[in-house]
Structure formats: structure tokens, C-alpha cells
Amino acid sequence: MMIDFLQSLVDGVLVGTTYSLIGIGFTLIFGVMHKINLSYASASVGGAYCGLLLVGAAGGKSALLVFLMAAAAAGVIGYVVYLTCFRFIPASHPLGTLMSTVGMLLLIDEIVVHATFGVPVAYPPLYEGPSIELGELYIRPDYLMVFAVGIAAMTVLTLLLYRSRLGLATRAVSQQPVAAQLCGIALYRVNAATFVVTGVLGGIAGAMIGASVGMLSPLLVLPLTVKGLIVTVIGGLGSIPGAIVAGLMVGGFENVLQYYRGVTERDLYVMLLLFVFLVFRPGGLFAAKSERN
């Protein structure tokens, strides 16, 4: 019994890195623009589709190429999302960019459905090999790969944010946009760069989901959007460490409940977890308790 619990927990946490990445994407864009980009998960899955379809159309078969193309395509989509949904929409309008990103979510979804006739497509695993056994515990190699790639992506992002000129500018804009401009930092450029970087992260997440499920389907978009937002709230809006931990947490939690209560019930408990956080810790995992009022 105990081993089943542990097994589901480990599997869930490993795949939870994809939730972490999506959560980071939501949270970074919020941190810089103070806006939610609802098309984010849709663009991420769209990027994964692009990788698969573009490489397939060129006659390529390499799983690595599919993966890299997904990241690159999602970066481009991120820039397009910025241009169409944010750049020219007045930021002062409370619903403007929210509605434009809902539109984009539906548009990307629709394009995917048209391109694939709504039929799920097979996705190549990034890595195949024997399971690793730890006592009675099995670590699936594809899940381990998802985890490793996720951690690598987060490491690169952290270095980018804390060790580069662009990272300094990004943090400056998110903390104090007026002063950032007075330092000579161009807001539009930092905003656009944030969309490209988060786009690449999303593409990686989308590709990893495809690799771990073994296929891509338009049906992935909505649950991923909801889970990404839940992770963002639980981690605390704007907190990257929060998003990382919350992603792993939601991944583990959801998989354990799927084991005990089945796939139809599990999301109910994830929603319950969100509710508990909203009531008792609305600022997220790492926020000071005093933030509630």
C-alpha cells in the first residue's frame, strides 16, 4: 500500500516539472506586465505541435529535433502573442489584454484542430531505456528525462535572470517600471523578450507533456491552462521559486489522488487544494502570512 502511494507520488512529482514550467511562464509575464496571458498553455501546446508537424513535414524523425523545434516555434509564437495581444492594446483597460489572450487561446486551438483534423497525433519519447529500480520503486526513464529537462530549463532561466543584462533589465521592469525606464531600459523590448523566453519554456513544457503522454491532443490545452493558473496562485503570483515548488506539489498531489480516487475525481481535489490556498494562504507558498486582509 505504502509503495503504491510512493510510486504515484514520485511519478506525479517528476511529471509535475511541466506544471512548474507553465506556472513560471504565467508568473513571469505577470511579474513584468501585471497581466495574465491566458493563451500561454495553448501557445505551449501549439509550439509542441509545430515542432512535430514541421519536422515531420521535412521528413525528419529525430526526437531531439522535434523537441528543439517545439521550443523555437513556441518562442516565435510567444512574440506573436505579445504583438497581437499586448503591444497595441491599452494596458490601462482592465479587461483588454485578458480578452485578447482568450481570443488567442481559441485561435491557436482552432488552428491545431484544423491542422490535425482534431485527431490526436503520436509524439516520440525523448528517451527510451530500462526503468531504474529503487527497491520496490520504479522510476520511468521517460519521466526521469522530463524531470531532468525541466530542471535544466529552470537552471538556464535562473542564470538568465540573475547573471545577464537582459535578466537585470527584466527584474528592474518587474520591480519598478518607471525607474527602469529612467535607467534607459526600453519597456517594450523587455516585454517582448519576456514573451519569447516564456514561450520557449512553454514549448519545452508542451514537448515534455507530449513525450510523457506519448501523444498530442487539443484536449491538453484546457486542463493545462487551469493547472498552470492553479500552480501560479499556489506558488504566489510573481514568484518563480513558488511556481517551481507548486508545480511539483500539484503534480504529486494530483497523481496520488488519481491513484486513490480515479482520474474523474482527481481534479476535484486539485480544485479543493486551490480553495484551501486561496482562503488560508492567498499570497502563495512563500508569502508572509500578513498579506491576507
Added chain:
Amino acid sequence: MLRVGDVVTAYGQLEALKGVSVAAESGKITCLLGPNGAGKTTLMMTVTGLLKPKRGSIAFEGQELVGLSPSEIVARGVALVPENRLVFPDMSVRENLEAGAYLRRKPAEIAADLDRMFERFPRLKERAGQSAGTLSGGEQQMLAVARALMSRPRLLLMDEPSLGLAPLIVEEIFRIVAELNRDGTSIFLVEQNAHMALKVAHHFYLIEQGRVTFSGSPGQLAEDEVIQRAYLGSKRG
């Protein structure tokens, strides 16, 4: 050095600047004094490109600034120490200064300037690794000044550097202002603290309700009257 000519800046229908003309001379300290809501901060934000004027011209060393973006204006040599300091709270003191040098590309020169700032502001050196948000008000003000200087401006604009600071700290800030000027930086200072500002200014303006109502050198107008008009405006009494 800086010539602001008949500038009108409006928030929607409301004109905060109703045709303001002021000038700052090279190597001098120029002050603009006036009560809250007179348009002082609006003028600073217009000069730095954060707000677009409805009409008028702003020339810096003969080049028009209106229409340029804030970063282009910084690149031309104008830096602002904003009202309320606006330090980056979750970045270290050192990173705040590095952000100030964002447009510069020579790491060796930036490092040398960083050392110079730490020399001039020893408190900042002590706290170099600390988050700027944990500094006291006076320290944050010094950080904001140092951050602006990191862009190597030829003209330094300062928006109410004395705001919310204890009298002793205010004196220190004004001592630094005079020192910077002695070392060759031209300064355009916006203040409500007329007493301190008049001590360092070479030339000053009064602004009331979006219009310049006096222009002259300290001593041309009784300090009592300046203080009265800088805090309350002349139309109250």
C-alpha cells in the same frame, strides 16, 4: 544647456503644465520651487520622456527631446532622480547601480564608476549586497542619486530629494548636491523645501498652478515670500 519652451502637458482634459518655460545653465544648480500639485513632477516626467507634452519644445544642448523615448533621453545625457526614489527593492544595492549603467557597454568603466560611487557614498558600500528595499529613506535617496549618476549624465534632474527625510539627512543630501555640482555636474532641482534649495541654487523659478510665476537669483525675492509661495502658492494668502 536645457531649454524648456512653452510646454503644455495634460492628463486627459486637465492641463498640469500651462505653457512652462524654464532653462538650466551648464555647470549651475537651477531650482524650481512650488507647492504640491503645481506641476513640478509633471515637468520632470515630461523632460525625461515619461509623459508626452501636448505642445512646446524641450531642447538639450540644442537637440530636441520631445518625441524621444525615455531611454533615448538617458542616452543623450539627462538622468532623473525620481520623486520617492523608486529604488528596485528586491535588487541589491550593487545591482541597482548596475541598472543605472544599463546603457553603457564598457565593463571596466562601469566598475570604476561603481568604486567612485562607493567612495562618495560609503553607506552604500557597507550595504552593497543588501536588498535596496531594506535601506533607510536617506540611504535609498543616496542610492537613487548614485544610480542616476551611473549613466554619466551631463544634466542631473532631481525631483524633491528631501521628501520625507529627517532634517539632518536633508542637509546631507543638499551637501551632496553642492558637491556634485562643484565636480562639474549641472543640476536641475525641483523642491518644496525652499530654505535648503535657496542655499545651493544659482538661479530659481517659482511654479504655481502650472505656470512659472517668478524667475531670478536667490536674494532677489525675500526668503519668507519664497517659502510662503513654495508651500502654499501666492493665491492663498
